[in-house]
Amino acid sequence: MNLSKALETAAVESGEKAAYYFIGQTATYEELNESVNQFAAGLREIGIGQGDHLALIAGNSPHFIISLYGAMRAGVTVIPINPVYSSEEVSYIVENSHAKAVVLPDVLAPMAERLCRTLPAVEHYIVFETMEEKVEGSQAWQPAFYQKVKTFSDLLQTARLPFDPPPIQEEQTAVILYTSGTTGKPKGAMxxxxxxxxxxxxxxxxxxxxxxxxxxxxxxxxxxxxxxxxxxxxxxxxxxxxxxxxxxxxxxxxxxxxxxxxxxxxxxxxxxxxxxxxxxxxxxxxxxxxxxxxxxxxxxxxxxxxxxxxxxxxxxxxxxxxxxxxxxxxxxxxxxxxxxxxxxxxxxxxxxxxxxxxxxxxxxxxxxxxxxxxxxxxxxxxxxxxxxxxxxxxxxxxxxxxxxxxxxxxxxxxKKDLIIVGGYNVYPREVEEVLYSHPDIVEAAVLGVPDAEYGEAVLAFVVSKNDRLSSREVRAYCESRLAQYKQPKEIELLEELPKNATGKILRRALREQVLPNRS
CATH class of the missing domain: 3.40.50.12780 (ANL, N-terminal domain)
Structure with a gap:
């Protein structure tokens, strides 16, 4: 069994049930499965098949689901990419993953044109419409890029059905997820x-x-x-x-x-x-x-x-x-x-x-x-x-x-965030738990900074809903709840903390963006 087969089973057992709701749209499991078949067949029509790689640059939408499951049904490996990444970040992942095709929204067409000039190995760009723009307004695209473009709707409409999927081995790579690298470039988890x-x-x-x-x-x-x-x-x-x-x-x-x-x-x-x-x-x-x-x-x-x-x-x-x-x-x-x-x-x-x-x-x-x-x-x-x-x-x-x-x-x-103060281990989460227990603090992040006397010291970043909350008050709050070596030596009050696309607070970004600017 695999995910593509699971969708086929759902289409048989619960065909009339809603698979999703999306901004006033809905599709049943039977309709979703049919779209997935069309996408898989469309890939076959343009020469994308088993063992090939497809980069998927899409936000939350039916296009993401249809592309993901359609590619997997065709035996194609999918590389999901954050659509807010910069051109450089996208270019690295597309090139490193050896993607042969890219699925993306029309609003990212300018970025795709730049990719086209630098990544000749990408043979196809499958572009879908968003509510902001229409693919028909694409006359200004460069010829080299335009020749590689296929619209998402055309791919589905011109696909020849029925689609006979290739055999899928359970150890075959379905998805390559690029993890955010703490050092160097991101790595692709197969x-x-x-x-x-x-x-x-x-x-x-x-x-x-x-x-x-x-x-x-x-x-x-x-x-x-x-x-x-x-x-x-x-x-x-x-x-x-x-x-x-x-x-x-x-x-x-x-x-x-x-x-x-x-x-x-x-x-x-x-x-x-x-x-x-x-x-x-x-x-x-x-x-x-x-x-x-x-x-x-x-x-x-x-x-x-x-x-x-x-x-x-x-x-x-x-x-x-x-x-x-x-x-x-x-x-x-x-x-x-x-x-x-x-x-x-x-x-x-x-x-x-x-x-x-x-x-x-x-x-x-x-x-x-x-x-x-x-x-x-x-x-x-x-x-x-x-x-x-x-x-x-x-x-x-x-x-x-x-x-x-x-x-x-x-x-x-x-493991990499452990702070060692004078030989004692300080775990950032333990300090953050204390900070979050303060009634006025809504976000907190802790990291270690060099300290001449103790090797490292604890630095806390805090977001408060009370404009009058002071660093001195926060420090006093910690003094009665943490051992001395765990207490923040410095506390910085910020309007917000840096986060990734999922909303996870990024300590690394704090270190890179905030610390160099400190006087």
Whole structure:
């Protein structure tokens, strides 16, 4: 079984059921499956087939789903790319992944024209219309680019059906996800059909997804969290996706109420915005049976305040691109533990090890490693990088964690973010938890900076809803709640913290953008 087959099954078993809602549009599972067949057949018509690579530069939309599943059905490997990336970032990924075709919206045509001049290996640009512009207004395109353009609608309409899909091997690469590099260029994690199908199936089962569910799909589809949890798991279980192009608290409240949503998935920053929004009322989210959080650790104070206001449970989990992504989640059939990422999901093993790879007993902090059918087969054309994280079948995550006596895991911090003050370990998350517990603080991030006396010192960045809150007051708040070596030596008050496309706070961006500007 693979994701393409799962969609075919849903089309047979639930053909008339809505697969998605999107800005007033809707499509049944039968209609979605037909569009996927047309896209796969269209790729065949232009010479894109099994083993080829296709870059997918699209936001949350039916175009993303049809392109992804159509390519996979044709045996084509998909490379999802963030549509807000710069030309240089897109160019690197398209070239590095050896993409033969690119799917993108018409508003990105100027960027695609630049790619066309520098990347001759790309043979086709499949352009779809957005609500802002029309593909027909393309007379100004350069001839070399125009000759390589095929509109999305033409690709579907001229495809010759029926489409006879090639045999798909479970170890064949389905998707290459480029992870944001902490140093150097991003790496492409190769996820197989088995990786993606098994993780979506298992997380859907673990979180009790069913045909009765309606899932608010506002996380970016190009990101693995949304890809597996909102998109793939929904299709496998026959649920309905309520697709929003971008996140806004007002939109989430409106969609939840209009479509009687049952599941919402987001990152902690989204929950923070929903909680702080003056428009949010408990009845707006009354239909939800479950909220899912991932992508970053959720501060316990935020979790408890959100649950108290909206009377809905948040189940926090953990994952990473290299694991398709989910490895652990708080179970629904037993007590949830605030601050924990939960227990290992079905068919996946998590354990905490020391520097030598030996498993540590409950309570001790070490590196989290994972194993299962969801673990990638490696980084694309980077054998050394692959060998550094895949050892004896285990994926070394680079995250520091501990496990309790009941098998619940707790992320302590990123291994690379550990701060050492005078020989003592300081985990940024521990300091951030204290900051988030302050009633006036809505966002916080902590990192280590060089210190002549202690080697490193703790620097905190804080966003407050109270304009009168001072650094001195924040420091005093920390003094009674943290050991002296853990207390921030400096506190900077900012209007906002830098975030990535999913809303995850970027410590690296703080280091690169804010620190050099400090006097």
């Amino acid at each position: 996820l197989t059909h088995k990786n993606l199908y098994s993780n979506a199936r298992d997380i859907g089962t673990y979180l009790q997804f069913s045909k009765e569910d309606s899932v608010i799909t506002v996380l970016p589809m190009f990101h693995v969290f949304c890809l597996s949890v909102c998109l793939n798991a929904s299709i496998i279980k026959g649920a309905t996706m309520i697709i929003s192009p971008k996140f806004s608290p007002k939109e989430v409240f409106a969609l939840s109420k209009e479509y009687k949503a049952t599941v919402f998935a987001g990152v902690p920053t989204m929950y923070n915005f929903l909680l702080q929004s003056p428009e949010g009322r408990p009845e707006d989210l009354a239909s939800l049976r479950l909220c899912i959080s991932g992508g970053a650790s959720m501060p316990v104070a935020l979790l408890e305040n959100f649950e108290k206001k909206f009377s809905v449970r948040i189940s926090e989990g953990y994952g990473l691109s290299e694991a398709s992504p989910v490895t652990a989640f708080n179970p629904l059939d037993r007590p949830r533990k605030p601050g924990s990422i939960g227990r290992s999901i079905i068919n996946v093993q998590n354990k905490v090890v020391n520097a030598e790879g030996a498993e540590l007993p409950p309570g001790e902090v070490g590196e989290l490693i994972v194993k299962g059918p969801n673990v990638m087969k490696g980084y694309y054309k980077q054998p050394e990088e692959t060998a550094s994280v895949l050892k004896d079948g285990w994926l070394y995550t680079g995250d520091l964690a501990r496990m309790d006596e009941e098998g619940y895991f707790y992320i302590v911090d990123r």
